[in-house]
Amino acid sequence: MTDAKQTISDRIQEKLDDLTRAERQLALSILENYPASGLGPLTTLAKGAHVSVPTVARMVQKLGYKGYSDFQADLRDELGAIAKGPIAKHETWAGAAPSEHVLNRFTEAVIDNIRNTMAHIDPVAFDEACALVADQTRHLYIVGGRITHTLAEYLFMHLQVIRPNVTHVPSTSNTWPHYLLNAEDGDVFVIFDVRRYENNTLKLAELAHARRTKIVLFTDQWRSPVHRLADISLTSQIIVPSAWDSATTTMLLLESMISAVQTLNWETTRDRMQELEDIFDKTKLFRKFT
Amino acid sequence: MTDAKQTISDRIQEKLDDLTRAERQLALSILENYPASGLGPLTTLAKGAHVSVPTVARMVQKLGYKGYSDFQADLRDELGAIAKGPIAKHETWAGAAPSEHVLNRFTEAVIDNIRNTMAHIDPVAFDEACALVADQTRHLYIVGGRITHTLAEYLFMHLQVIRPNVTHVPSTSNTWPHYLLNAEDGDVFVIFDVRRYENNTLKLAELAHARRTKIVLFTDQWRSPVHRLADISLTSQIIVPSAWDSATTTMLLLESMISAVQTLNWETTRDRMQELEDIFDKTKLFRKFT
DNA sequence: ACAATTGTGAGAAATTAATTACAGGACCAA
């Protein structure tokens, strides 16, 4: 037992000497276009390698598989594991805890979410969204739902420092129609809507859309119906081993956006932050150290 | 048609809007484990995505394929082309963006934070904290600060469903002394305090400590002064390339705790969640699908 | 010439894909 898991490619190369001429020819053909060629029909593979069908059947059995289907299944598994990316699938994060501990299972799921989210995100759209949010000439409305209003508020708090003209609108409230009265052509709505999509949020988005405002949507992989009205949708994968969904990945996107917007507006932000510091100093709400 | 070649992944995402709910569910399932899952048998794919066989057939046709086999062949071609091309650069997270893009720099920093946090966490202490939070015989107070009150509220919302006797106390408020009147020996305070530690929060912690309550503290690597009063401190690394700190890692710890507490209280939680669902159904605040 | 290997062709068995009709839900608009 050298290694817990060796790739099928390794396995083939290892057995290469035990194979006969036609079998070797087949094996090399598989390795040549690996792993795609091994995932097609048996006859195609045979034809591509210029060997006969029984040769293929014989070889996979020599490799230790029950049949070609078995071999294919293993190939698919390997492909799935590889696609997961640079970090091993079963890495233990909290080293002091067993891998079945909730900390490790949860962390693994979140890392997976992050990887998947980043793999599918369109950086151009992301940059456009940041530019919209950074544009101080547009009034900015931030809308959250039942769960997501915490994320909305997190964004709101930071943007308040970065720029003026920001309003936080809780969609689960009777008062949100009032906010729309002021919304004009060109203003920006940042809307959060994840699973258990809320009718209120959709209504609000529709009204905002009707007023020709720009809409930036934070949603999950299943996409809130709001996305049809949104100019830019940023989707996160949010599945975790829990009865609830995870907000961590969305939070990551959010903080990335805050960071980007802060950079875009740095001149303004620096002054405003300094003022804020001064006010804090005066009020003694915070401690300098310890 | 902008560029000559688009991947099937792109093609799916592009058509995502034209798909119906179940079809989208299927499409996302394919993207989730791409491209391995699409190379297996149709029935396996359908089962894995929790959709029916005809749905798969309908979707691939909407994507412009003659049938599932046709779709698979295209997938294999793409896989073959990828393998031939430049070696996959898995250094970056958002593959479509350069490694200097804020998304990649930020994500890398957050992953680093997670790794570091998990490396230093004491799982026994974590479990003890979960047990305290899960204990329904103790009244639970949740305290957040200027920034962290969003995290506090996130925890509060979930625990409200899991168990009774939970109170959210904003430390930046004139009213918090009132809450302490009711705090008794054995009650639990969950306190959030990260950089720019707040005097109010410390005062509140001192008073809570004087009343012999248990204190669970979420803080950062520099540790809030509250930690001297806390029974259990859970520290996160929160540094990111930004003018602010990151809450993502703390959020991860938080969600792990919610998941653990939910498991500990599953009997109670299940019933309460069911009731909640029923109420949602009646109020029609949420939509079932799409 | 002998032994091992390989291909041929054919056919059985198993799996898989594709289609249909229908009933139950969800959504929507009046």
Next chain:
DNA sequence: TTGGTCCTGTAATTAATTTCTCACAATTGT
């Protein structure tokens, strides 16, 4: 609320493909 529309899963059936095996002939290398 209600009727209508669209979507979806179930189940059953058929068609098609694919895997697998066999016996035997052809080929190759020794």
